[in-house]
Amino acid sequence: MNIAPDHAVLATSALARMARVADEVAAIHAADVDRSGRFPAETFAALKAERLLGVWIPSEYGGEGASLTEIADLCARLGQACGSSAMIYGMHQIKMSSLIRHSDASPWHRDYMRECARDQLLLGSATTEGGIGGDLRNSICAVEVEDGRFRLVKQATCISYGREADAILATCRRSPDAASSDQVMVVCRFGEYTLRQTVGWDTMGMRGTRSEGFELVAEGRAEQIFVQPFSEIAAQSMLAMAHIVWSATWYGIAADTVVKSQNFVRAEARKRPGVVPPGALRLAEVTTSLQKMKAMIVAGIARYEAALIDERLLESMAFIAEMNNLKVATSTLAVEICQQALMITGLAGYRNDGPFTIARNYRDLLSAAIMINNDRILGNTSNLLLMSRVDTTIGA
Structure with missing residues (x-):
């Protein structure tokens, strides 16, 4: 499908x-998406029509060259309406960041970036695999290359929105005789792979992401394999981007609970003029927590942008630890904000219906701590801290 740029659309800001x-x-269909555990098809049709899937791509390749702050803001804004939609959008942008940052050495990937902008393609990800315990920096499967073609078979325990993606970026060993950590990433284009479901998706929250498990069998041109090893892609774009974009998504979901809490307190105040509602004090507290979460994300974005122009910082253990801490802190704080909001809204927030419900928000946010399990991240960070100094500066 060829979606020509709509200049009237592009004249309006992305936000x-x-x-x-x-x-x-998104807000209209969010409840049904959650209840049915289905992909938010209406939202992504609208995102494509508004040309928001390729907004990050540089203008010379047909995109709008959005900044990282703008991308985070887009995720947060969508998260206020539908957590599943925002998570899918964010994960798409994580894969897009790898394509944008690591296509310089590959004419094929540059051309594909133009195709993504032109046709507003949705990118999926296959980095997890059975038998490696959620460690994305190791693979069991390997890509085989012969006569300019590749073939890949991967037992992926989780491919979010895999059935709906226009392409899947998969990790694997560089060759059948390569070490498990010697990985590459491959663009598997729709029509060049098959998916056989192995694991279903009936979960507490984030139900619309449809993060099912599949056996992925893909073939294509050898040029579709990224030139850079996956270790560089992960370190220079994917991991930091994941922590920032996920945090922005959780912020949007948490922000929605605060807005609903504020509306609830205002409604209570109107019922009894001159009397301060019991939840007013907690509302002040929860807005402080939300501001704290925002500050963490803003600082994380600034730190990553500084690292992009300083390779020493990008590869430093201190930077990796900071990005790890961002994910752990925001995933924890988002749930705390939702709990605070529940104390304000009471039964009205606990209900699955009504204008003040935060039930779906709460269930969606409970996934945050286990998306790359916080215990795994803290374990990695503790090892880094044995070999690096804690940064005690403010301006540096």
């Missing part, structure tokens, strides 16, 4: 377009 999608489409 304004996202607000339109969030309010007029």
